[in-house]
Amino acid sequence: MAEDNENDQENGNDDNGGPGQGVGVVTKTAPKTKRPSLYKVLLLNDDYTPQEFVVWLLQAVFKKDAEDAVRIMMHVHQSGIGVCGVYTYEIAETKVAQVMELSRRNQHPLQCTMERE
Secondary structure, eight states: OHHHHHHHHHTTBOTTSSBTTTOOOOOOOOOOOOOOOEEEEEEEOOSSSOHHHHHHHHHHHHOOOHHHHHHHHHHHHHHSEEEEEEEEHHHHHHHHHHHHHHHHHTTOOOEEEEEEO
């Protein structure tokens, strides 16, 4: 009889009855990742920066095609402010820095900022 008990335990049977009793399954739940916050990059109008420069900047920094660049530039010109794009924090911060650097290098007072969407 003692030999039967040892064989049962080796085969997954226990003293309480059938096979598999007393066996538990451990499951892991995947951690839920949160989407990163998005930020709007905003261009501010001024009376000194040429419109052609703004169009060039939108194409160079924000990869806009000519039509979109002109549309955004005109919106900024007429409204005083306009959205160039929406990005994660690090990318938006980089785009703002690029616009400011290119504007200063070309001696234009163009301002660019970002805000949480």
